[in-house]
Amino acid sequence: MSTLGTGSRGGAVLMAALVVDSIGNGLFLPLQLVFFSQLTDVRLGLLGVLMSAANTLTLPIPVWTGVLVDRFGAFPLVVAAQLMQGAGYLGYDRVHGPVGILLATTLVAVGVRVFWSSVFTAVADFADGSPSTRTKDTWFAWANTTRTAGLSAGGLVAAAAIADGSDGAYRAVAHGSAAAYLTAAVAIAVFVRAPGRVRGTGDPQAGYRTLLRDRVFLAFTGVNTVFATTSMMLALGLPVFVLDGLHGPRFLAPAILVGNTVLLAALAAPVIKRLAPYRRSRVVIAAAVLWAVWCLLFAALSPTLRIWLVPLLAGAALLFTAAELLHAPVSMALATGLAPAAARGRYLAVFQYSFTFAGMVAPAFFTTLFEAGRALPWLVLGAVNLLAALAMRLLEPRIPAAAQHEERPSGDDRRLPKAVGP
Template sequence: MRGSRGGAVLIGALAVDSLGNGLFLPLSLVYFVELTDVPLALVGVLLTIANAVTLPIPIWVGTLADRFGALPLVVGAQLLQAVGFLMYAWVSGPVGILVSSALVAIGVRFFWSAVFTAIADFVDGSTSTLSRDTWYAFANGARTAGLAAGGLVTGIVVTDGREATYRAVACAAAACFTAAAVLITAFVRTGPGHAHEPLEHSGYATLLRDRPFLGLIALNSVYALSSMMLGVALPTVILIGIQGPAWLTSALLAGNAVLIAVLSAPVVARLTGFRRTRSIVTAAVLWAAWCVSLAVLVPGQPEWVLPVLIGGTLLFTVAELVHAPVSMSLAAAAAPPAARGRYLATFQYSFTISSIIAPAFFATLFELATAAPWIALGLLNIASIGGMLLLERRLPAAAIKDPAPSPS
């Protein structure tokens, strides 16, 4: 039976994919404002609609991944994004913005709903001694490196503000997604990872009866919200909360990205042998401590505020290094093999919902008091610790910790 191959190429292709995302991420709104006559408010509405129509997609993707395998879906998602970004280069009005951004949004949703199942399928068919946690850590590091590199390149090249430069960035993003799709198609195989005995209950019936997994999704929504808050809130915290220089935001975000890109795999290697649930609890404790560090910040006292802000960002980074790969490994291991595509696609809703909530959560509470969002988020993380420890008793033992290898 054919096994998996091309693991290094898979991780490299994911880095190229993320490079494409990173190239365009800083231009999400300004691109259409600069290149069309469509008002900013309408651009925002069109992009919101384009993303909203993708919400049901993970349910469909999960079923397809279980039936046909996830890797072809990943390739299709990348090609769809490539087409969307090519259309960006020729957009001139509202209809074009909506259609092109919808294609990209659908591709993004397909990608994130399938890629973690594809990695799990690869690990199942691989002869590598590396754990699933480590492969997820490699993917997390590659993604972060690609996003950071793309954002840096775009920040440099668009300073001239010419339309041709903006269009070139869109075409370069399309080329990245195309290259990633070609690399995966040519060199990566995941073996029969999705071929398992069918479940007694078809469709999503098994998942809806799996209360521990639904609890895991609910708890992960807290962690997903926490992981998004650095990018969402840090610029406002620095400019308004402590009245600091704008460059400090870029410096902290860049430092966070570099550490995640470099340390993802080594940190997860250190966690081998520990319960995944306890590792996630550790991440929650670190996020709660990060929230405390932000809650105490005040303007006008840089001699202690800056060290606290830097130290707090390091706490956040370590939490993210632990949570991102370990939580995905826990979800993949807790899913029945025959329904893993559906389980992991549904698990992504914890990130989708949190991405919708995060801006309003932060802005509303920050208006009340600068410490309010951090107190609320810290309490959510503390409460999640008890929930995770209770959930630990109900999750499969093999999901909480990989079984020890049998002696040869």
């Protein structure tokens, strides 16, 4: 891909800004419903409707964001998204009725959707011009690591606020989230630069018409919806599964989730470095198989295991973590490799719909099947992952070789690059 101007600079600042952004996300992710139920008189049922409506209104956002990214670049959209989220969280402290809550939550939801529809293009653009020796797979792994670390740090503070339970604690979290987003926006706007690339020109719909004819990319996006749904299932289903399905101790699910987070943050970059020689499609297939085995092991667990329950559950969860380590950065790198340079923003924005639809499907999928039987959601999910692995194997011959690997420059890429001068 041809680039214009100087190389990328500010890699360390970019990663640090993503940490700060994720801290803001982690601070407020567990608090939205309890925040408004504590500080306003709006009933809980209506709050749920308002938040669902806000998220539904944002469904067309990725399509528009993709066009803007290809026309103006990804970083302005990333900064705008963070500013919107910061402003929205400041508004949380100042709204009291349904209309105000809808407006504030919609502003945050739009910012979230714009961010995830542009940030991976920003990372890919930065990697194209980076003086570092990292491949895109490694940059995506570092981005995933920083996001995980930030979410964890923010979640710990949010847990403290919930434990405190006072209005002041909740308001402090809203202000802290706003400050995190605004700080990240300023840092990226001031210190991070990436080279220009060939932008989409002409009819904005032309890129989407091309995308809709790209059967390989659309097939991969569809299959990735299965993987995106699976990636949500540990956090979504484990607490209910442990307490109601296995009658296990209350500490067990949080401990496993913390362990999962720590391992993801510590191992993402080293694992991706070792996977460089392998085809990306094969890595994704391996992740699907690991997830399927994890599901089958979870399905086999029962309360009768007694003292064996804790080690078996923790051991099975390690398979989930291993699959997530493989899938998260490699799937994004493969989607980037399948995207034409001039339409990268549109392609990666559409790819995010696999995660959007997964978020819509996952809660109903788990709760409906779990009510029918403790093992049923895991059995069905395991079978679906095996089918998705087969689909990836059938798709593999049609994936261009250039999308399967990225030429890796020589040198040491074990550390984040320091920001370099213009």
